[in-house]
Amino acid sequence: SAVISQKPSRDICQRGTSLTIQCQVDSQVTMMFWYRQQPGQSLTLIATANQGSEATYESGFVIDKFPISRPNLTFSTLTVSNMSPEDSSIYLCSVGVAGGPDTQYFGPGTRLTVL
């Protein structure tokens, strides 16, 4: 499995501002994903980060709110834009390997609190 790090590990932000979360993997991976876990809830997929092309967003998530970059096979960023208290969540990146079983490995998460 890959070693995945995320920055920042936590942050407290004011409403209306934006936060960019970084995800770094110690090896090249084909597939990277971004999830959100709201308090007391399950993990919800936000988008698939595609290297060299635009991210693929799930229903209910839009690029203007959650822009994603994937400049290479080891790094991705997720920006939470124009934040409101409803964006307070844990944000997680995960990686998978194409051609194998759909097992994903997760980073430690970024705990975001919006005041």
Add this chain to the structure above:
Amino acid sequence: DQQVKQNSPSLSVQEGRISILNCDYTNSMFDYFLWYKKYPAEGPTFLISISSIKDKNEDGRFTVFLNKSAKHLSLHIVPSQPGDSAVYFCAASAATSGSRLTFGEGTQLTVNP
């Protein structure tokens, strides 16, 4: 539409006994199932998986059973240890979905010494 459901939000067992965590799904296209364990302030850790062509997969103390006709899977932990106390998520994917995982709501397992 919750396609993966874990109906028990919590489970408490004694150390050394068996823990059984259950998961139901509705999407018949799902063909790969996983269990993750999550401690507070950490990301989910992959535990064990099973393909739809099997009905059982075992890895040490952890065994996953799949009943396709009932669209039900379970995770057995034997013997349970206090360090197993965590939230357990089941997840599912379909070959047609591009590796996207759908997660259940999670079950908080507490193993009492």
